[in-house]
Amino acid sequence: MRPLWQIPRDCLFWLLVSVFVSIGLHLEHLPPWVALSGIVAALWQIQLYRERWHQPGRLLKWSLAGACGAGLLLHYGRMTGLEPMVALLFTGYILKLLEIHHRRDALVLLYLSYLIIILQSLFSSTIVASVLVLVALLPVTAALVAMHGATDNSRPTTALRTGLAMILQAIPLMLVMFIVMPRIGSLWAVPQPNSATTGVSDSMSPGDMTQLGRNGAIAFRVEFDGPIPEQNKLYWRGLVFSSFDGRRWQQQAPQSYRDGRFLQWSNQALEAWDKDIIRRGQPLSYRVTLEATNSHWLFALSTPLSPSSSVALSRDFRLVNNEPVVSKLLYPVRSWLDNQLQAESLPGWRHQIELALPAGYNPKTRAIAKQWRAETPDTAAFINRLLGLYNQEFIYTLRPPALGRHTVDEFLWGTKKGFCEFYASSFVFFMRAAGIPARVVVGYQGGERHPSENYLIVRQYDAHAWAEVWIEGRGWLRVDPTAAVAPERIELSFADLFAEQDEFLSESPFSLEHLRHINWLNNLRLKLDSLDYAWAKWVLGYDNIQNDLLLDLLGAIKPQRIALLLLFAGGIALLPVFIMLYLSREKNTRDELDRLFLQYCARLDNIGLPREPGEGPRDFAQRIGQQAPSLTAQVDALTQLYESARYSEVQGDDLKRFKAALKAFKPSRKAFLHGA
Incomplete structure (x- = not known):
């Protein structure tokens, strides 16, 4: 097998381009040091080709492999999940650059390049990502072409053109297979950590939502059949938290609900608790395109129902998917914004759940809540009194101070600065301390309306937490204490409120959201989003x-x-x-001179003088002279004219003379027999 320094130069060029392209595609979700290691390994390989450096020894390679493994473990804290496994594959791919001794090693690297490029589709299926994957295949294919047919004198563009032609030839067949072949589900699921994919997790503590102000990734898009509701009505319900341990809110265990099954599926009979939902007026009809979350919960407006057989309504009035959402999901929903939930009564066991507080936490808040309740027995007035407190002295900020053990006490009577989860948590704690059933709801609030399309863009920074309280005769009512502190957050949008702060989109420094105040760039951003949304709808609705x-x-x-x-x-x-x-x-067909020469050979063959396979014109002429001396002069003349026409720089005159001589050449079998 050929060593690397004998592999054609243009092949090595496209091989290294393939490595850089692969790094670029995965740059967003790779640790920076992995990408930097890939660049260093590529530069090392260039120096090896130039014979400036030596191949790394076995000890060095094993040391690098161990260091990479330890680095990944320290970075991710685990080696399970999509991102750690892709990063592990990537480090092996990079280290392979340091041990290309033979042509087969380069082939292995190229085949790995194909795999790594396709793995990008696990992270993003947007139209831009799909186009980038197709473009990234070009240098890999060019390197493969150069590997099998190039020489040191060939140019890199030659392999590139051939590779492009091969890809273009494959596209029609790819489209045919895409159209005709049935789509099947994945053979395996691809788990991803919640923190990497969604802003709403299955628990909430002070500071969790604050981090989302730095993230501009799209959470989901919503397309309405009619007009989009007003901003202050867009509460996208995701999870309900009824369990509190003093710092963290979590979901109540489904088995603690005693009045029927926890989930009600659209293709099954209604549960007994469905009668607790009173839906009034005409429902809103819309379709949600949710990005991957690796979780079961979905997002919808209040009192939702979905006709999808894979979506259920839960006992706490939210939507749940039958399996984790590991890729984009499109689901239709109907919601009744005018509703009542459990207005008649709340069972004793539910009172116990929605009033539970951990012992030994926030004593000051407990005492004040009981005092206020004695002074204000009317529940609605009591709620308004607490909202008035928020409205007077509190600040809504992305930079709240850290809280200690007694989070609610320190927030309500100390710092008075916080984000939505601070207000929702303290409000629900205060209600429960006063004997009023309450719970925390998390999801998203608002969204960006596309000016030319009838859909809404909801981003991670729109994540929100609010409260629900139960009042006898009225049921569960939404109360958003954030609206008392920063009403513009609810009436306008998160982006309008925080766009000028440094923390806004700090995790998305290249987002076009930063330039939304420049009209033409903002229009470009929205055009690109509408194109990507159309692509997502087409792919998801392709069945x-x-x-x-x-x-x-x-x-x-x-x-x-x-x-x-x-x-x-x-x-x-x-x-x-x-x-x-x-x-x-x-x-590749023969030119005119060759056709004339074949006519000459055919005439001789007709008289019993065939040309032998592989016999050159001059050897053929010498044999004719021996077997038919009477033809020697004509055959020698024709042979000289043919060679002159074939090898002279100017062929025109010699070709004419050969053609004229051939026209006059009419050998007969009699001449052959006489000569013999």
Whole structure:
């Protein structure tokens, strides 16, 4: 096998370009030191090719492998999950650069490049990401072409053109297979950590929501059948927290609900607790396109119902998917904003759940809540009194101070600075301390309206926490203490309120959201988003599109007709290949001089003097002179004219003379026999 320094230069060039492209595609979710290591390894390989440096020894390579493994473990804290495993594969890919001794090593690296490029699709399926993946395949294919056919004198653009032609030839067949072949589910799920994919987790403590002001990633998009509701009505309910341990709010265990099954599926009979929901007026109809969260919970406006068989309504009136959302999910929803939830009564066991507080926490708040309750027995007035406290002295900020053991006491009577989770948590604690059932709800609030399309963009920084209190005769009511402190957060949007602060989008420094005040850039951002949303809808709704298309093409979806369509479509897809082969054959056909020479040979063959396979013109002429001396002069003259026409720089005159001499050359079998 050839060592690396004998591999063509343009092959090495495209191989290294492939490495840099692979690093660029995964730069966002790789530890910075991994990407930097890849660049260093590529530069080392360049120096090896130039014979400036030596191959690293076995001890060094094993040391680097151990250091990379330890670095990944320290960075992620685990080696399970999508990102750690991709990073582990990437480190092996990079280290392979340091041990390319043979051509097969370079081939392994190129095959790994294909795999790593395709792995980008696990992190993003946007139209931009899909185009980037296709473009990234080009240098890898060019390197593969150069590996099998290039020389040191060939140019890199030659392999690039051939690689591009191969990809273009493959695209029609790829499209045919995409249209015709049925889509099946993944053979395995790809787990991802919640913190990496969604702003709403299954618990909440002070400071959790604050971090989301730095993240501008899209959480979901919503397309309405009618007008989009007002901003202050857009509360996207995700999780309900009824359990509090003194610092962290969590969901109540489903088995603690005693009045039927916790989940009600659309294709099953209604649960007994469904009668507790009073829905009034016309529902809002909309479709949510949710980004991957690796969680079961979905987001919707109040009192939602979904016709999807994979979506259920939970006992605490939110939507749940039947499996974790590991990729984009499109689900239809109807919501009744005018509603009542459990207005008639709350069972004793539910009172116990929604009033529970841990012992030994926040004694000052407990005492003041009881005092206020004695002074203000009316529940609505009591709630308004607490909201008035928030309105007078508190500050809504992305930079709240840290809190100690008694989080509610320190916040309400000390710092008085916090984000939405500070207000929701303290409000619910205060209500419970006063004997009023209450709970925390988390999700998203508001969203950005697309000016030319009827859909809403909800981002991670729109994550929000609010409260629900239960009042006899009225049921569960939403109370948002944040609205008492910063009403503009609810009436306008998070971005409008915090756009000028340094913490806003600090985790997304390259986001076009930073430039939304520049009209043309903001319009470009929205145009790109609408294009990406259209792509997502097409991909997610492709099953129905595929079914309709096949019905139009086939009349009925039967295996025989699909097979015929595959054969026909495959032939159409391969038509460019056949055309290129035909054109290539035409280029290789003989020129006029060769055709004339074959006529000359045919005339001699007709009189019993065939040309032997592999016999050159001059050898053929000498043999003719021996077997038919009477033809010697004519044959020698024709041979000289042919060689002159074939090898002279100016072929025109010699070709004419050869053509004229051939026209006069009419050998006969009699001359051959006489000569013999």
